[in-house]
Amino acid sequence: MDFDIIVVGGGHAGTEAALAAARMGCKTLLLTHNIETIGQMSCNPSIGGIGKSHLVKEIDALGGAMGLAADEAGIQFRVLNSSKGPAVRATRAQADRVLYKQAICSRVENQPNLRVMQQAVDDLIIEQDRVVGVITQLQLKIRARAVILTVGTFLAGLAHIGKTHFKAGRAGDPPSITLAQRLREMEFPAGRLKTGTPPRIDGRSMDYAKLLEQPGDQPAPSFSLIDTGIRHPRQISCWITHTNAETHDIIRDGLVDSPLFTGKIEGVGPRYCPSIEDKVVRFSARESHQIFLEPEGLGTHEIYPNGISTSLSFDVQVKLIHSIAGLENAHITRPGYAIEYDYFDPRNLKRSLETKNIGNLFFAGQINGTTGYEEAAAQGLLAGVNAALKVQEKEAWLPQRHEAYLGVLVDDLVTSGVTEPYRMFTSRAEYRLQLREDNADLRLTETGRKLGLIDDQRWEAFSNKQEAIEKEQQRLDSIRVLPGTLPEQDAIRVLGKGIEREYTLTELLKRPDVTYATLMTLPGAGESVASAQVAEQVEIQAKYHGYIQRQQEEVSRQAQYENTLLPKEIDYCMVKGLSNEVQQKLNQHKPETIGQASRISGVTPAAISLLLVHLKRGF
Ligand code: FAD
Numbered sequence: 001m002d003f004d005i006i007v008v009g010g011g012h013a014g015t016e017a018a019l020a021a022a023r024m025g026c027k028t029l030l031l032t033h034n035i036e037t038i039g040q041m042s043c044n045p046s047i048g049g050i051g052k053s054h055l056v057k058e059i060d061a062l063g064g065a066m067g068l069a070a071d072e073a074g075i076q077f078r079v080l081n082s083s084k085g086p087a088v089r090a091t092r093a094q095a096d097r098v099l100y101k102q103a104i105c106s107r108v109e110n111q112p113n114l115r116v117m118q119q120a121v122d123d124l125i126i127e128q129d130r131v132v133g134v135i136t137q138l139q140l141k142i143r144a145r146a147v148i149l150t151v152g153t154f155l156a157g158l159a160h161i162g163k164t165h166f167k168a169g170r171a172g173d174p175p176s177i178t179l180a181q182r183l184r185e186m187e188f189p190a191g192r193l194k195t196g197t198p199p200r201i202d203g204r205s206m207d208y209a210k211l212l213e214q215p216g217d218q219p220a221p222s223f224s225l226i227d228t229g230i231r232h233p234r235q236i237s238c239w240i241t242h243t244n245a246e247t248h249d250i251i252r253d254g255l256v257d258s259p260l261f262t263g264k265i266e267g268v269g270p271r272y273c274p275s276i277e278d279k280v281v282r283f284s285a286r287e288s289h290q291i292f293l294e295p296e297g298l299g300t301h302e303i304y305p306n307g308i309s310t311s312l313s314f315d316v317q318v319k320l321i322h323s324i325a326g327l328e329n330a331h332i333t334r335p336g337y338a339i340e341y342d343y344f345d346p347r348n349l350k351r352s353l354e355t356k357n358i359g360n361l362f363f364a365g366q367i368n369g370t371t372g373y374e375e376a377a378a379q380g381l382l383a384g385v386n387a388a389l390k391v392q393e394k395e396a397w398l399p400q401r402h403e404a405y406l407g408v409l410v411d412d413l414v415t416s417g418v419t420e421p422y423r424m425f426t427s428r429a430e431y432r433l434q435l436r437e438d439n440a441d442l443r444l445t446e447t448g449r450k451l452g453l454i455d456d457q458r459w460e461a462f463s464n465k466q467e468a469i470e471k472e473q474q475r476l477d478s479i480r481v482l483p484g485t486l487p488e489q490d491a492i493r494v495l496g497k498g499i500e501r502e503y504t505l506t507e508l509l510k511r512p513d514v515t516y517a518t519l520m521t522l523p524g525a526g527e528s529v530a531s532a533q534v535a536e537q538v539e540i541q542a543k544y545h546g547y548i549q550r551q552q553e554e555v556s557r558q559a560q561y562e563n564t565l566l567p568k569e570i571d572y573c574m575v576k577g578l579s580n581e582v583q584q585k586l587n588q589h590k591p592e593t594i595g596q597a598s599r600i601s602g603v604t605p606a607a608i609s610l611l612l613v614h615l616k617r618g619f
Contacts, residue, residue: 001028004391008121010038012373013150013365013380015104016064020384021148022114023063024452026391029142030108030116031134033154033173038116039069039104041097041373042153043169043197044304045296048092048223050080051424052374054405056091057440059374060224061379063453066377067223069103070095071230074223075298076216083235086540087432091221094238094547096297117357122178125184130359137178144250146387147358149284150380153366155342156180160259161335162313170339171197180342185190186358191420192438194267195339195371196275199317201293202331203301211239211293211325225441225533226461231560239293239326243276247323248287254316259338265311267340270371271422275309275338276320286441291324302333303327310313311338343369346413347589352386353379353410356590362387368413371536378406385451399449400562402555404444415591417598431555434548438536442466468534470543474506474570476519476538487523494518509542561608562595564615575614582607 003026010032018030022460032038047070048056060067074093081088105379108116119140124147125133133143154169154176167177182188212231215237222231258277259265269275274282280291292306305327314335346368348356353368355361364383365376374440386396399407413422429435435443443544445462448454454462481503490500496513509519516539530538541548570580572586582603591597594615598608 001485003027003115003142003144005029005146005148005387006031006142007148007150007384008032009132009150009152009154009251009365010035010108010116011040011042011150011152011365011376012046012066013152013376013383014148015039015108015360016059016066016377016380017053017148017150017364017387018114018385019065019111020062020381021108021388022111022451024385024388024392026112026113026388027121029144030114030143031119031121032116033118033120033169035118037101037173038108039101039259041095041100043195044294044306045095045096045097045100046092046294046306047074047100047373048090050088050090051405051428052372052438053092054091054221054426054435054437055374055424056223056407057225057437058404058444061441061444062381062451063455063458064377064381065104066374067225067230068230069100069107070223070234071228072103072230073097073099074220074236075236075295077220077222077232077235078217079221083218086436086438086457086544088426090426091223092513093223094294095218096233096299098297099233102477115450120174120176120179123182124186124358124361126358126401129357131361138252145391146364148364148380148383149367150363150365150376150383151176151179152376153339153341155183155367155439157339157341160255160265160311160338160340161312162316164313165259165264169420171334171337183344188355188357189348190266190342191369192340193343193369193371194265194269194338194340195273195421196269196311197274197336198305198308198310198333199319199321199332199336200296201303201305201327202333203293203295203303205331206239206303207291207326207328208239209267211241211507214240214292218372226465228460231335234298236295236298237478238295240294241291241324241326243291243320243324244288247320248280249311250316250320250323251277254312254320255281257313257316259311265338265340268420269338270423272423272425273309273371273421276310277312293326302384308336309338310336311544312336343365343367343418345369345417347415347417349414350396351398351410351414351592351596352390353383354386354390354396360387360390369418369422370409370413372423372506375409375422380435382406382410385453387562389451397447399444399447401429401432402551402558404440405429405435408435413597415589415596416601431551433544435549436540438533439542465531465534468530469537472530472534472538473541473556474543475526476509479505479524481505481508481522482523485524490523494522506542509539510545510592512543515539532595556615558595561598562593564594564612566591566593566597566611575610577610578607
């Protein structure tokens with residue numbers, strides 16, 4: 001039983017990694033604890049949201065599964081920040097967790113070159129600082145040319161509910177104890193992080209009359225950037241309620257048994273997704289916190305109360321739920337809990353996600369200190385691609401910060417490491433005007449095709465879309481509107497005022513109040529055959545042309561830094577003029593490029609100049 005690539009873990013990182021490697025022609029094996037849990041959403045059944053949706057669309061643009069599965073399983077879709085600029089707009093879907101799992105599973109099961117096997121991996125086979133296989137719980141030795149670990153929250157996982165704690169990978173699943181021990185013995189720098197989940201509620205026991213309905217957007221948007229023919233299932237509403245002073249009193253009284261506040265939990269939790277007890281303590285002046293009551297699916301009554309993740313004892317969880325309007329008689333189907341787990345310092349990884357000390361071993365997902373399905377899936381895809389390239393003896397694919405959120409994510413991780421679970425935000429991307437979710441395919445699909453990730457059908461759809469955008473742009477460039485030829489009422493209706501000189505339609509589209517749709521109602525604008533996606537691109541590209549061009553000039557200035565490699569063997573103590581602190585940091589983290597070195601905290605522009613001089617001298 002020999003494989004090119006073994007992927008360990010059937011979560012969001014593992015499935016994208018395995019699918020990508022197999023699509024690139026590698027004989028791939030996905031080993032996971034339980035085949036039934038492939039694609040399982042451990043926590044909130046939702047995909048996307050601010051920053052995260054950009055990653056989903058990039059995964060989609062590279063032929064990955066997450067966006068398609070979310071389209072197939074989404075029971076409520078919304079575009080967040082829809083009134084703001086296109087750079088920060090974000091699609092979010094509430095998913096039916098069973099349909100989502102099915103959508104991922106069917107892609108895994110039907111992927112050529114990919115085999116699946118239910119086995120826990122307990123150890124790695126290492127020969128001469130290179131991984132050559134794994135050893136499973138049954139002591140099966142399976143050899144491969146590269147291994148990708150995507151074991152999520154399972155490494156030495158410890159769940160907490162009040163004073164009770166038990167070993168688990170997540171509720172209902174065993175932890176990975178032996179593998180965690182082995183990895184620590186291999187001297188990967190490790191730490192502990194924690195995350196939590198709220199109790200689930202039986203929707204039949206909620207009083208909907210006291211809740212505010214939150215319907216999804218109509219028409220519902222999609223994640224996939226090409227028309228795949230996938231139609232969303234029936235769309236349903238979410239509901240909103242709030243905590244109140246009584247809830248907060250119950251929580252404060254319950255803190256005596258809270259593992260978070262009694263020091264039982266050592267791991268650091270996600271600052272942006274705190275537990276309800278954390279919120280009540282940290283924001284003590286707030287009188288209430290919003291709760292979204294989100295259905296877990298079309299075929300279940302279970303509701304996910306988003307906003308009250310907790311590890312308080314179960315009796316306190318019952319009381320706090322019953323204190324909330326609409327939930328006075330709610331029945332809890334599953335208790336909330338927190339989980340602590342091992343992660344490994346991602347600064348020990350190359351930009352390809354291969355570990356620095358063991359060749360051909362890749363880490364992706366929560367194991368690298370991130371949180372979230374989207375962050376995991378994006379890393380999984382990249383690790384799958386780079387493991388495949390490694391066994392095919394090709395150069396790694398290293399997306400840069402100006403090309404993709406995927407580049408931002410990986411650069412942040414391998415350069416700065418994490419001090420808390422890392423989640424993606426649009427604010428992390430300095431080039432966000434060009435890294436929009438709407439143009440993920442225009443940025444990445446061509447690369448995906450070269451890598452072997454994009455099938456003919458997707459490539460044809462993408463090429464047609466690209467051609468249609470160019471054609472429409474040329475058409476708008478070629479149509480001129482002359483002063484005096486435009487009826488005044490049309491000029492005022494569409495443009496807000498008359499025109500004083502000759503304009504092309506592209507120039508008019510650049511005006512803040514003019515949309516593509518209104519422009520098309522102008523006499524002489526001609527017949528548009530552009531689809532909604534094509535029209536959106538034409539409009540955004542026209543309006544933001546100047547800003548995007550300026551960002552591209554900045555990218556070109558930075559390119560010199562990003563493309564200047566720092567040799568592995570460089571001893572930074574030999575670089576004249578560098579402070580001890582900078583020498584130490586550079587020796588410890590061994591950045592791969594000058595650009596990466598410049599983003600390490602404490603490495604000043606002056607230090608970068610000294611490094612450049614040192615490189616020029618041939619060190
Ligand atoms: P996972 O989805 O955890 O998948 C790991 C896979 O590896 C599983 O299939 C497992 O069976 C398998 N596996 C593990 N060890 C082995 C082994 N030794 N051999 C074989 N297979 C193995 N994210 C958020 O963004 N916000 C939240 O609020 C949030 N709350 C969470 C609360 C809880 C209680 C949990 C458990 C998770 C939460 N998450 C949250 C995190 C989210 O679930 C993860 O970010 C995401 O699932 C990570 O994906 P992954 O692929 O890295 O790992």
